[in-house]
Amino acid sequence: MSMTRRTQEALASNLPYEELLPSEQPAYVHSYVYLFGVATIAGFIVLIATGIILAAFGPQWWHFSAVGHFFNGLHFWAVQAFFFFMVVHLWATFFQGAWRDGRGTTWAVGVITFLVSILTAFTGYLSQQNFDAQWIAVQAKDAMNSVGVGAFFNVLNFGQMYGFHIVILPIAVAILIAIHLTMVRLRGVVKPYPIDGTEVQR
Amino acid sequence: MNGVQDYVGWGFVHISIGNLVVIILMILIFALAVLLPFPGGQESER
Numbered sequence A: 001m002s003m004t005r006r007t008q009e010a011l012a013s014n015l016p017y018e019e020l021l022p023s024e025q026p027a028y029v030h031s032y033v034y035l036f037g038v039a040t041i042a043g044f045i046v047l048i049a050t051g052i053i054l055a056a057f058g059p060q061w062w063h064f065s066a067v068g069h070f071f072n073g074l075h076f077w078a079v080q081a082f083f084f085f086m087v088v089h090l091w092a093t094f095f096q097g098a099w100r101d102g103r104g105t106t107w108a109v110g111v112i113t114f115l116v117s118i119l120t121a122f123t124g125y126l127s128q129q130n131f132d133a134q135w136i137a138v139q140a141k142d143a144m145n146s147v148g149v150g151a152f153f154n155v156l157n158f159g160q161m162y163g164f165h166i167v168i169l170p171i172a173v174a175i176l177i178a179i180h181l182t183m184v185r186l187r188g189v190v191k192p193y194p195i196d197g198t199e200v201q202r
Numbered sequence B: 001m002n003g004v005q006d007y008v009g010w011g012f013v014h015i016s017i018g019n020l021v022v023i024i025l026m027i028l029i030f031a032l033a034v035l036l037p038f039p040g041g042q043e044s045e046r
Helices: A003-014 A032-057 A059-064 A066-096 A104-126 A131-146 A158-187 B017-035
Strands: B007-010 B013-016
Touching: A032 A059, A032 A066, A032 A158, A032 B017, A059 A066, A066 A104, A066 B017, A104 A131, A104 A158, B007 B017, B013 B017
Parallel strands: none
Antiparallel strands: B007 B013
16 A cells, blocks of 8 residues: 555544534533633734734834834734633633543643743743843843753844744644644543542543 | 833732733633523534
8 A cells, every 4th residue: 555545544534524623512512611722722823923924024113113013012912812811721621621531642732832832922022122022031041051951042142032933933833733623623522520520530 | 011010919929910910810701701601502412
């Protein structure tokens, strides 16, 4: 069997189309508490869109023009929404025990996405091109040096931090979100804990 | 950003007003999401 044929069959058996785009959800998903994950993704989409515009026009534009200020503000408030909803999504999945029934990897990928997002936000604060960014960089260099990464992750190097912020880390977050979503779709939403609490952890 | 933050504190807890407001809002939104009924008819179970 050819490699393309094997790939095709593996995708068809592991990623069935009806599981990726379901038209129905279990009855227990009928609650606002299940909306925080998609709200986080909405925030991420706004971040990418406004980030592309900011990257295209550059720091002079986002600091000294009215439209630049507006898009800078959109990018800033989108990241507030992104982390706000991601943390509430974390609370929701924690109290649902969303790692149960073979969903441990989904939970772990979510945790990694959270950590990489923090690094992305951090490099974003370093990329502002203002005194705030300089202050954060000068403070953060000691933390980076103390854990031994300062030699190849130099927070005082604007070009490097900007590159991390607009290329490497957003791609990493996008890939992690894609993996996380695919896992959620393949395994479905975790069933609620039984009311009498008799379920044994599997 | 680029300004002095106002802080509040109780004992060893020391937090900026901005962070405190965000945490209170998150707890409020989470509680509302759990308590408020979701509109529309229930979808059938797969």
